[in-house]
Amino acid sequence: MDKLVIEGGKKLHGEVPVSGAKNAALPLIAATLLAPGVHILHNVPDLRDTRTMLKLMGQLGVQSRWDGAVVTVDTTHLHHGEAPYELVKTMRASVLVLGPLAARLGAARVSLPGGCAIGARPIELHIKGLEQLGARCCLENGYVDVTTTKRLQGAEICLTVPSVTATENLVMAAVLAEGTTVLKNAAKEPEITNLVDMLLGMGAHIEGRESDVLTVHGVSRLRPADCRIIPDRIEAGTYLLAIAATGGEGRITHCNPGHLAALLEKLRATGLVIEESEDSVTIKQPAAAKGLRSVDITTRPYPGYPTDLQAQFMALMTLANEESTIKETIFENRFMHVPELQRLGAMIRIEGNTAFVTGTTGLAGAKVMATDLRASSSLVIAGLAARGRTEISRIYHLERGYEYLVEKFSGLGAVIWKEKE
Numbered sequence: 422m423d424k425l426v427i428e429g430g431k432k433l434h435g436e437v438p439v440s441g442a443k444n445a446a447l448p449l450i451a452a453t454l455l456a457p458g459v460h461i462l463h464n465v466p467d468l469r470d471t472r473t474m475l476k477l478m479g480q481l482g483v484q485s486r487w488d489g490a491v492v493t494v495d496t497t498h499l500h501h502g503e504a505p506y507e508l509v510k511t512m513r514a515s516v517l518v519l520g521p522l523a524a525r526l527g528a529a530r531v532s533l534p535g536g537c538a539i540g541a542r543p544i545e546l547h548i549k550g551l552e553q554l555g556a557r558c559c560l561e562n563g564y565v566d567v568t569t570t571k572r573l574q575g576a577e578i579c580l581t582v583p584s585v586t587a588t589e590n591l592v593m594a595a596v597l598a599e600g601t602t603v604l605k606n607a608a609k610e611p612e613i614t615n616l617v618d619m620l621l622g623m624g625a626h627i628e629g630r631e632s633d634v635l636t637v638h639g640v641s642r643l644r645p646a647d648c649r650i651i652p653d654r655i656e657a658g659t660y661l662l663a664i665a666a667t668g669g670e671g672r673i674t675h676c677n678p679g680h681l682a683a684l685l686e687k688l689r690a691t692g693l694v695i696e697e698s699e700d701s702v703t704i705k706q707p708a709a710a711k712g713l714r715s716v717d718i719t720t721r722p723y724p725g726y727p728t729d730l731q732a733q734f735m736a737l738m739t740l741a742n743e744e745s746t747i748k749e750t751i752f753e754n755r756f757m758h759v760p761e762l763q764r765l766g767a768m769i770r771i772e773g774n775t776a777f778v779t780g781t782t783g784l785a786g787a788k789v790m791a792t793d794l795r796a797s798s799s800l801v802i803a804g805l806a807a808r809g810r811t812e813i814s815r816i817y818h819l820e821r822g823y824e825y826l827v828e829k830f831s832g833l834g835a836v837i838w839k840e841k842e
């Protein structure tokens with residue numbers, strides 16, 4: 422196992438390009454199951470999760486090939502298969518094959534994901550929605566088995582919570598169903614819009630793009646896709662927060678600033694100067710260095726402040742001038758980074774779903790442990806800002822979601838490397 426070593430306390434400077442979004446690449450890869458033929462996906466990040474998804478596709482007879490950031494997916498020889506526990510436990514997003522397989526083959530078998538580091542994360546909304554579309558779902562031996570005797574039937578489905586992957590699964594199932602499906606209280610994250618655009622390009626009929634009501638008029642077949650993955654807004658946000666935390670200045674390129682609006686508003690509130698262009702964001706220190714203002718955040722579904730940038734913002738707030746209140750409303754156990762940040766000298770108190778962060782004048786390096794993907798990136802940010810050496814173990818979490826992390830931070834002037842534990 423590798424660990425990440427950081428010699429902190431250096432101000433980050435320069436430019437960093439953003440990769441394609443992991444959370445868009447995963448559903449888009451799954452969506453290729455909907456049409457036989459050769460699909461081309463551009464701007465695919467080379468990550469452990471995208472590799473896992475393609476491995477899962479391989480178990481279903483799907484062939485894929487990487488050529489830089491372009492992935493060719495050939496679904497011509499799709500056959501029945503299952504998403505086994507060994508894969509699903511490493512990546513919950515494996516459940517994204519349920520909808521497309523139910524629609525195309527009338528059968529899908531996926532292991533239940535079980536609990537994960539950030540909460541229970543059930544999938545009952547996926548299952549209930551598929552049942553409303555006419556599928557039979559059966560839970561047995563830790564697997565969910567979805568079967569259909571005939572084509573899925575359009576239905577009106579109202580999600581009790583705007584779940585991102587449930588929305589994606591159900592839209593993918595509905596595009597090949599007979600009749601019209603109305604999906605209410607749908608999530609509207611940019612990654613869903615990316616999926617909707619891909620499906621439209623494949624010949625699907627979907628109304629309500631970017632809204633919380635998606636109306637899908639089913640079609641009998643779709644054509645292969647040629648589609649581009651959107652920039653990773655969480656990766657972009659992570660680099661902005663890292664630059665800010667080290668007191669540096671820099672520019673994030675190849676991103677979509679519109680997708681980062683909630684974060685940029687909070688960064689401006691801390692006193693940092695943020696400039697946006699069509700595809701880049703520049704971050705600068707205020708003219709008179711007054712220190713960072715403490716700012717509160719509450720995580721919300723898009724366009725609210727993203728839960729996937731909560732831990733990283735907390736890392737920044739450990740260095741602000743007063744007390745900041747960080748409220749997590751999406752996941753019930755997403756403060757795993759707090760005890761690790763405390764090891765670096767952060768002053769944080771948790772009450773229920775709220776963390777109260779009192780800024781300190783500086784953090785000091787320590788040995789810490791990565792617990793989940795975004796918690797790990799908050800430790801990287803804190804380690805970069807801290808004086809001295811920070812060692813982060815269990816970095817396989819980071820490799821699930823950050824492409825060329827060491828290279829990108831090194832490019833910004835960080836002293837950071839991987840080492841065998």
Ligand code: UD1
Nearest residue numbers: 444514542543544545546547582583584585586729751752
């Ligand atoms: C996706 C993202 C993840 C992000 C999350 C919230 C992917 C691959 N992952 O995860 O990075 O943190 O959105 O933005 O895109 N829920 C239920 N029942 C269900 C499904 C969800 O109660 O059947 C609840 C969850 O427990 C959670 C909330 O809904 O409290 C939101 O979760 P959801 O949007 O489903 O997250 P994911 O799609 O798993």
